[in-house]
Amino acid sequence: MGSELQQEHLEAQELLEQREKSLAEVQREQEKSLLEMKQEVAILQCKKVELLHKVRQLQQKLKQSRQQVECLRLELEEEQENGQNIKAELQDAQRKMKAMEKRHKKEKEKMQEMQLQHRLAEEKQMDAGHAIKAAAAAASSREASSPQPENPSTSSSPSSSQEAEWLCQEREEQCLELLSTSCAFLVRLGRHVVSLGNLEEKYTGWEVIGSGSFGTVYKAFDAATGRAVAVKQIDLQHQGCEEALRELLVIREKKNPNIVTYLESYLANGDVWLVLEYMDGGSLANVVSDKRLVVGHIATVCRECLQGLAFLHANQVIHRDIKSSNILLGRDGSVKLADFGLCAVLIPERSKRRSMVGTTCWMAPEVVRGEPYGPKVDTWSLGIVGIEMAKGRAPYIWKTQDRAKYLIGKRGAPYLHKLRLPSGLCEFLGCCLQMDVDRRGSAQELLQ
Incomplete structure (x- = not known):
């Protein structure tokens, strides 16, 4: 009996050991499975982080895409x-x-x-x-047939x-x-301002090269020297005598390398004719209509224009019609301001102007709002010319005049970052196109 109990005890002990081994093996398997699960969880967490990063990137791209779509929608609406x-x-x-x-x-x-x-x-x-010769001949024949006095009278030929x-x-x-009845003020000034000679005798080979509301511009050649000149005909009925005289005197007296050179002037057929140097490169408008200018060329044109504007402003003259068609180019690289038909001469008693003159899309906000303004309206217009050179056209050019004036007075120029221009050019144009006149750069400041 004792041996049976001992035998059962041994069997029970062996069974217990087997169970312990099985339990240890199961525990090891569980630990191994748990470790594998932890590794899988870690891998999943890494993948989750990667996925979250990709989601954020996609969200940013989606936001940018939405902004681009919105810009394209606005451009499409504008184009429509x-x-x-x-x-x-x-x-x-x-x-x-x-x-x-x-x-x-x-x-x-x-x-x-x-x-x-x-x-x-x-x-x-x-x-x-x-008739005089016939009368003289008849008188001579009568005198010949009649007795002659001792002292004959003098001949009738003199x-x-x-x-x-x-x-x-x-x-x-x-x-x-x-x-004088058509332009009395010019005649009173005498030959010191205009000549009364014959243009067609002095200049030949006339050819129309431009026209506007105030007259026509011709290319001609000096008959004596063969030099090419530009002749601007000013229609006094449209421009008015006072404006014509102001343009003539400004361009005659304000000589500068960046202002088109005045040669002489005439009064003929009731019109004033200004003879100016001929710029063989044409106008900037002709260039920007064909191609976009690179930043270096834009900078050169702006610098030359600013030099001309700084000279004018120092002499109390506002151009008031700066735009690409009034900037002339020479094949030698020269850049000159032209067309002073709308200029204003400031005096101490009247240092500001209010009249709304110029070309709508190039006007400064204070001009379209009818507020007093000074020389900085020209730097605004030059900023618009900068956009014109970079993009091929001025902002709001396809709008009606009333709509363009409203947008200029309310918004000013379009947001420069939407134009996708280089940062340096954006900074310069931003100085030109400040809505706040006090913050807007003057021509002299922008040169520095």
Whole structure:
């Protein structure tokens, strides 16, 4: 009995050991599984972090994409609005062209009428000369047939030449009187301002190279030297005598390497004709319509224009119509300001102006709002020219004038970062296009 119990005890002990071994093995398996699970959890956590990082990146890209889509939507809306305005702009341009054609036709008819009057005057003069000669011949024949006194009278030929001279002088005085009625203020200033010679005799090879609301610009050649010149015809009926005189005196007296050179001026057919140097590179507008300028060229043009503006402002002159078509280029690299028809001369008693003049898309906000303004309106306009050179057109160019004025007065220039310009150019244009005039740079400050 004791041996059986001992045998059972041994079997129980062996069974217990087996169970302990099994339990230890199960425990090891569990620990191994737990370790594997921890490793898998760690891997999953790493993957989770990576996925979160990728999600954030995708969210940022999505945000950028949404911003780009919004910009594209705004541009699309603007283009659609521009497209709606193109028809009206074209119709307006066609009306202007028709009005210009009518004006040119009237000018041609006026010139033909004056030429006819001139020919009739010459014929009358010749008829008067023939009549005087015939009367003198009849008197001579009568004197020959009648007894001669001891002291014969003087010949009638000197009196006939005097009559002819008097007729010529009278005709010249009538022409001068006709010119003086059309522009009396210029005649009173005398030949120190304008000449009364014949343009067509001194200059040849006339060719139209531009036209505007105030007149026409021609290219011609000096008959004596063969030098090319630009001749600007100022229609006094459209521009007015005071404005024409101001433009003439400013461009005549304010000489600077960055201002187009004045040569001489004439008064003929009721118009003022300014003879200026010919810039063989054409206008900046012709260049930007064909291609976008690189930053280096934009910087050069802006620097040269600022030098001209700094000179004008130091002499109390505001240009008031800075735009690409009024900036002329030379093939030698020269850059010059032109067209002073809208300029203003400041005086101590009147150091600010309020009149709304200029070209709408280049006007400063204070101009379109009818506020007093000074020379810094020109630096704003130059900033718009900078955008024009970089993007090919001025902001709001396809808007109606009223809409463009509203946007300029309310927003100023478009946000420069939307134009995707280089940072240095953005900084310079930002100084030019400050809505706050006090923060806007002057021409002299921007040069420095």
